[in-house]
Amino acid sequence: MTNFLNEWGITAMVFAPLLGVLIMLAIPKTQEQLLKVIALGTTLITGGIGVYLLANFDYNNSADMQFAQSYDWIKVFNAKYSVGFDGISLPLIALTLLVVPLVIIYSWNHIPNPGNPKTFLILILILHTGMLGTFVARDLVLFFVFFEVVLLPMYFMIGVWGGPERQYAAIKFFLYTLFGSALMLVSFLALYWLTGSQTFEIVRLSELVAEKGIPLNTQVLIFAGMFMGFGIKVPIFPFHTWLPDAHTQAPTQGSVILAAVLLKLGTYGFVRIALPILPDAAVEWAPWIGLLAVIGIIYGALGCLAQTDMKRLIAFSSVAHMGYVMLGIATLTDLGINAAIFGMVAHGLITGMLFFIAGSVKERYHTLEIKRLGGLLLQAPRLGWIFGFCTMASLGLPGLAGFWGEFPAILASYQPGGGLSTTLFRVYMLVAALGTVLAAGYLLWLLQRTAFGKVPEEFKDDTHIKNPSLTEWLAWVPLLVLILLLGVFPGLIFDVTEAPVSLISGVWN
């Protein structure tokens, strides 16, 4: 068994959800309870395999790809089924393994309209496979396949179970992402041919690009394709416009997964693929990425201040937060990239949690219009306090997880790597620091308008508005604990990511 899991563990973990899908397909959709049990069981088994792998992971050599497997897949163009993970993927895999079961627990009595839990849960499980696969793929074609597979279930989740504008949001999300990935594919193939050895293995490619001396102009162009693919997914300003629509219209579960994991696929792509393969082009691009990142920080914050819908506000705050992650990456320093990975996990936990709360508020008040809400702390004090806790975490309060994503990223901008202009990045640093002030502004203002104050007339006698239910507690407690835990012990993630990140950033420093 041990040998089996060491060798096949990743494959088993990635495809276990699909096995669950097959079982669920055979069960009639009227057996809702059974379907939920199987879906949850599947994610728990997946998580179990994952935990086994995490336990056997050699943390002293976290820069190595571990549990690696490589088999020929499509021989004609040398695409390989090649999987494995190192310290960069590990936190994100752990995040995915955690969030998906919680989402399914939350779904226990929160299946959005128009019902049909069978299809809904099947889509979540397909998403699960796609997300895990993206984080373990070591071959560009395999990565691309998983990266795209993620798109499909999310499209249906938004389009079928979403809000009133769901059709528009779903297609916008789909077309934006597809456009980016089509150009990204062009870049991958350009690498495949230009490196001359016709391989898609990420590690090989990064060695070959250095050896072959591909002209810088070409590298910059290839980076552009990847920038479109990953940047739209992140999303980087000005490609962010799909995000508020998708988030606002998606059902709670969709928003949570979107915020917690899907956005990270883009930033992960930068760290895993774009930077190591094209380090020279990254230096050329970094000032621009940094610029767009800080524009995103400020623009996202200003956008938040203007929102009248709670969920849309949280969505815009994602634009700002992902801006910090991108700024961290753009500094090309050890600290910055470590911060970026921490930021991804922290944002996943915190914003995921905020979307859960938004979903529960919507369920209780049947509206998310900030103007109509108020007095949450009076009517549902526990829910109100959880909300308060998460807004504090989101604005980057020291001691909570959000802090360790933002602060080191800002710090890293003081002294960027790769010979980047220090002046420029110090300007970015100032702007980004200003962004944290704005973040405190819009989040506290949100909290003040919704949780404080008197209970509005229209909800005065509403008995629906109560503290979290059992499934909500079950789904939320792990996230809340982790937000605190990571805030107090940031080393839990930094220790794992440090070694592999220094391998990447070593080129510039």
Add this chain to the structure above:
Amino acid sequence: MFTLDTFQVLLADQGFERPNIDWHAVSPELVLLAGGALVTLVDVIGLEKTRRFIPMLTGLVFLAALIPIVTLFQAGDLPRTMFDSAYIVDGYSLVLKVMFLLAAYVVVLMGADYLVDGDYYDSEFYQLIMASVLGAVVLASSRDFLFIFLSIELVTIPAYMMAAWRKKDLKSNEAGLKYMLMGVFASSILLFGVSWVYGTTGSTNFKEILSLDIINGSPNASGLTYVLGLGTIFVLVGLCFKVSAVPFHTWAPDTYEGAPTPLTAYLAVVSKAAGFVGLIAVVKLFVQLNNGTSNIVQIFMWVIAAITMTVGNLIAMRQQNIVRMLAYSGIAQAGYMLAPFVVVDNLALATSSIVNYLLIYSAMNLGAFTVVIIVARRTGSGDINSYAGLFKYAPGLAVAMTLFLFSLIGLPPTGGFIAKFRIFEVLLWSSPDENTSWMALSLAVLVAVNSVIAAYYYLNVVKQMWFMPALGDDSAIKVPISLKVALILTLGFTLIFGLSNLAPALSEL
């Protein structure tokens, strides 16, 4: 007694010797020929009594013709050539023959109930389709202008009649007439082009044409280039009519809409693939012939591919009728398939990617048409709106259609992804010739952009099926067994092509 022997002796007296015929190599064609005679005989003798067995018999003949192909592969002494290399049986042609036969088999499965339900003449339909497939099978091996011309005519002339099969329907009459007029026009252009080539080279046999010193590098060669160039253009234009490339596409949407739907599927897949097989053969000839014709092919193909995919997609966006939408999308798909021809200095790779695309295109497009037929049996309509709510009352069918549409978009894990991937692969091949590189790269970006445009209208159907409530009758759909088999076959191939090495490996043979 006048026997074959005496006939040969008679001919030999006049200085004619029967060329050596490799009976094994032509046995697939012979099976089809015998099958056609058999179907006709059974129909004539059995009349009404045997009528309902005719579709099954036709299907069996198509499958039986696969047997000699298997034995040919087994024999392993490929390529086999006949008639002074005018007829070549190699791995490439055998793969195409298998594709034609299987596609035709699926068309027969689709047609069985359609023709009976509509009370149309049916046995004649099958005789004609068999003749047409025979043409396609011969075409795959043809390396001679005469062979190519004759086999293309054999593919299309029966199709003229079949297009007008619903003879009491004005639209079907229009379909047949339009198709015939445009088809005959195209044939005459093709023939005209061939006459220029014949005039300069004195031969229609590709091998002979290529062996002529007068064209390849002799001092007089430049003078001949203009004449040959005209011939090249006319031949290409003639064939572009057959693959319905813009601006020679105007017949396709009307014909597709008016013709019986199984025949539409046949035109969109088998007949179009036949056109491509003809194009591959002549493009190979012209590229090898000399620099002049090679350049003409390159520029011609760049222009045609670019406008075909763009115009096809833009018009497809406006279609309300699903068959017309598929017609225009098929035009756009033809544009993608034409693009690799631009890479004239690596024609082997280009050909392989086109064959790969054809294999996958056949599976996914036939699948989409199968669903169209099944749904039209219920709703009696071809409106895209009539797909509303399909997921609610026929989830299996909706999922199948969704997968076909995703495949047509080019998303993993379906075959369409591998198809488009290989188009990109060729277009990004780093050619030593800078001119080629830029032409190919610009087409690659165009393909990427077009994929997004195409996604919009394919998703429009997905949207109807999943996001919209059902309009009328929403009881479950009963699918006749033959259509079920067609659906399973096409869906199976679409997915296997997407996940395995199969299609690329076959296209490399």
